[in-house]
Amino acid sequence: MAVAASTATPERVIVPKPKWRPLESERNLAWLLLLPTMVLLGLFIAYPFMRGLMLSVTDSRVGVPGEFVGLDNFRKLAVDPIFHAVVWNTCLYTLVTTIFKLALGLWLALLLNRTFKFKAFTRAFILLPFIIPTVLSTFAWKWMFDPTFSVLNWMLYQTGMIRVAINWLGDGDLAMLSIIIVNIWRGVPFFAISLLAGLQTISPDLNEAAAIDGARPWQRFWHITWPLLLPVTMVVVLFSVIQTFADFQIVYVMTGGGPANATHLFATYAYQLGVGTGLLSQGAAVSLAMFPILLLIVIAQLLYIRRVEVR
Amino acid sequence: MATVSIREVHKHYDDFHAVKGVSLEIKDHEFVVLVGPSGCGKTTTLRMVAGLETITEGRVLIGDTVVNELPPMDRDIAMVFQNYALYPHMSVYDNMAFGLKMRKFDKAEIKRRVDNAADILGIKDHLHRKPRQLSGGQRQRVALGRAIVRNPQVFLFDEPLSNLDAKLRVQMRVELKKLHQRLGTTAIYVTHDQVEAMTLGDRVVVMKDGLIQQVGEPLDLYNTPANKYVAGFIGSPAMNFADVIIAQNGSGLVAANNAIKIGVPEHLTAPLGAHVGMPATFGIRPEDLRIADGSEPSTQTFEAVVEVAEQLGSEILLDVSCGPNSMVASVDPTVRVKPGEKIRLAFNPKRAHFFDGTTEAAVRG
Numbered sequence: 064m065a066v067a068a069s070t071a072t073p074e075r076v077i078v079p080k081p082k083w084r085p086l087e088s089e090r091n092l093a094w095l096l097l098l099p100t101m102v103l104l105g106l107f108i109a110y111p112f113m114r115g116l117m118l119s120v121t122d123s124r125v126g127v128p129g130e131f132v133g134l135d136n137f138r139k140l141a142v143d144p145i146f147h148a149v150v151w152n153t154c155l156y157t158l159v160t161t162i163f164k165l166a167l168g169l170w171l172a173l174l175l176n177r178t179f180k181f182k183a184f185t186r187a188f189i190l191l192p193f194i195i196p197t198v199l200s201t202f203a204w205k206w207m208f209d210p211t212f213s214v215l216n217w218m219l220y221q222t223g224m225i226r227v228a229i230n231w232l233g234d235g236d237l238a239m240l241s242i243i244i245v246n247i248w249r250g251v252p253f254f255a256i257s258l259l260a261g262l263q264t265i266s267p268d269l270n271e272a273a274a275i276d277g278a279r280p281w282q283r284f285w286h287i288t289w290p291l292l293l294p295v296t297m298v299v300v301l302f303s304v305i306q307t308f309a310d311f312q313i314v315y316v317m318t319g320g321g322p323a324n325a326t327h328l329f330a331t332y333a334y335q336l337g338v339g340t341g342l343l344s345q346g347a348a349v350s351l352a353m354f355p356i357l358l359l360i361v362i363a364q365l366l367y368i369r370r371v372e373v374r
Numbered sequence: 375m376a377t378v379s380i381r382e383v384h385k386h387y388d389d390f391h392a393v394k395g396v397s398l399e400i401k402d403h404e405f406v407v408l409v410g411p412s413g414c415g416k417t418t419t420l421r422m423v424a425g426l427e428t429i430t431e432g433r434v435l436i437g438d439t440v441v442n443e444l445p446p447m448d449r450d451i452a453m454v455f456q457n458y459a460l461y462p463h464m465s466v467y468d469n470m471a472f473g474l475k476m477r478k479f480d481k482a483e484i485k486r487r488v489d490n491a492a493d494i495l496g497i498k499d500h501l502h503r504k505p506r507q508l509s510g511g512q513r514q515r516v517a518l519g520r521a522i523v524r525n526p527q528v529f530l531f532d533e534p535l536s537n538l539d540a541k542l543r544v545q546m547r548v549e550l551k552k553l554h555q556r557l558g559t560t561a562i563y564v565t566h567d568q569v570e571a572m573t574l575g576d577r578v579v580v581m582k583d584g585l586i587q588q589v590g591e592p593l594d595l596y597n598t599p600a601n602k603y604v605a606g607f608i609g610s611p612a613m614n615f616a617d618v619i620i621a622q623n624g625s626g627l628v629a630a631n632n633a634i635k636i637g638v639p640e641h642l643t644a645p646l647g648a649h650v651g652m653p654a655t656f657g658i659r660p661e662d663l664r665i666a667d668g669s670e671p672s673t674q675t676f677e678a679v680v681e682v683a684e685q686l687g688s689e690i691l692l693d694v695s696c697g698p699n700s701m702v703a704s705v706d707p708t709v710r711v712k713p714g715e716k717i718r719l720a721f722n723p724k725r726a727h728f729f730d731g732t733t734e735a736a737v738r739g
Contacts, residue, residue, distance in 0.1 A: 266457065268457060271455075272459040272520075275451065275473075276473035276476055276524075277447040290463045
């Protein structure tokens with residue numbers, strides 16, 4: 064039947080005229096799609112990075128082009144006591160703030176993940192420290208830490224806990240404590256909201272199943288919530304560590320690196336050397352010194368995240 | 375193993391009254407199915423037994439203990455969730471062992487129990503896999519395994535088969551039934567699928583709008599539904615209904631609307647006597663209809679127009695219109711009719727149902 068039918072009606076084959084369609088080649092299309100990103104990354108990241116690298120191996124200052132001096136700038140840093148303090152400060156600052164931001168952020172996220180009245184409003188409200196321009200909020204904090212006008216001192220004095228005004232930003236350790244507090248205040252919302260988003264991907268059924276399985280609330284957190292949240296936590300911590308390690312605004316506004324260089328971080332010290340003092344190549348060397356440390360942190364964390372996700 | 379008593383239980387969510395006084399006594403070893411449309415309160419009732427929802431009013435007893443204030447872990451129950459709720463970061467073995475670890479069983483005993491459960495459920499080869507590496511049916515088995523290793527007093531099932539495809543669902547249904555016959559653990563099973571309810575339940579509880587409509591063995595619900603809702607809910611294809619007025623006709627009664635006029639079967643004449651002149655609903659199941667062959671009295675037949683004939687092989691489902699009502703008749707596969715054809719359908723008078731026009735309660739002889 065079928066054979067007879069096909070011989071009865073002649074077949075008609077239509078071949079469309081070939082047209083010039085360059086984008087049908089995947090190779091061309093790929094390059095075209097990559098182009099905008101490559102231009103942007105090249106212009107704003109690769110080029111400045113290379114310039115920084117080149118600058119760091121010269122002795123250029125403002126107004127002086129400078130000559131190639133090899134690793135002289137890095138050798139100077141190696142024996143610079145201020146730079147040693149900067150490395151210590153930055154590591155301490157990053158470590159302490161990250162621990163507190165994670166702990167407080169997780170706590171807040173767990174609270175916000177519950178059902179209560181004005182939930183949406185509260186969640187939005189939590190983000191405020193994150194939304195306000197850092198420089199503005201830091202100025203407000205600076206005012207609160209001001210030895211004369213400090214609202215903190217006033218409260219402590221009124222409650223009888225101190226008799227003499229504390230010079231928050233005048234003492235090295237207290238100044239470090241102050242910038243750590245401000246950084247935590249500013250960073251917690253990011254942790255809270257990101258971790259909350261992570262928590263919401265965990266089915267509430269799992270917690271109910273664990274409750275029926277006999278797990279107490281703390282065991283449910285430890286055996287169910289925490290391991291399932293871990294990939295999100297690691298990404299958030301990675302982000303935060305990079306941000307904090309290269310922090311500039313809070314320190315610059317609060318202390319400017321003082322008193323007596325006690326709160327200088329990589330970024331503020333690089334700025335002070337390179338722009339403040341005009342030693343461009345020295346500043347570039349300080350900035351670049353951050354790079355290997357950050358690279359190690361990032362590699363370690365990315366490896367860990369990969370391991371967690373494969374699990 | 376234990377009995378479960380649900381006594382006058384209510385659940386309020388703010389201003390929503392989800393469960394409106396449910397009472398149910400579940401015997402030891404019994405498999406009870408709660409069935410109803412979504413929002414009928416069946417899952418809420420189950421979750422109150424589990425301890426995942428607080429009980430607004432009333433009491434729940436497991437064995438002879440009032441468990442209202444007990445957290446889920448102290449009720450000695452196990453629950454199987456609709457989406458399985460397997461711990462995604464744990465292996466199958468750890469998923470099944472978790473409840474035992476939390477209860478501080480020693481390692482050897484945990485291994486013995488998990489291996490035993492895996493054996494029963496046929497998942498021994500998958501113990502070291504992660505849930506996401508398993509198929510839907512295998513995950514369902516792991517969820518069952520997690521429940522049975524603990525050897526609890528009561529199993530609670532929350533629509534456990536609804537995420538499986540149709541074929542697997544039938545297969546798992548049989549396995550669940552076998553598992554219950556083997557273990558004999560008291561079970562409460564929630565589903566919206568009346569076929570599941572009928573095939574699995576020792577007793578079936580039909581719920582609607584937070585209230586129990588009827589409790590009974592599957593065939594009782596099928597043969598003697600308490601009201602129009604249960605009659606329409608249980609059975610597939612569903613029971614046919616026609617709104618009629620009851621009228622006196624000599625010594626007997628007739629039920630009529632503008633398309634049909636049928637005699638009220640003798641055994642219902644007395645109870646329907648009080649309904650003369652009032653509306654009622656006539657109900658007849660598709661398999662209790664056949665094409666009239668002329669031998670039956672005309673009071674047991676009515677005329678209908680064929681709209682669609684669905685050939686199922688073992689039977690033919692005739693979708694017919696009968697005045698304002700659509701009906702389905704399950705007829706012999708040898709019958710040949712065309713769409714648009716007028717036919718006479720005969721009904722089995724012993725299987726005819728009548729429901730009160732206002733209360734919708736069944737009128738029984």
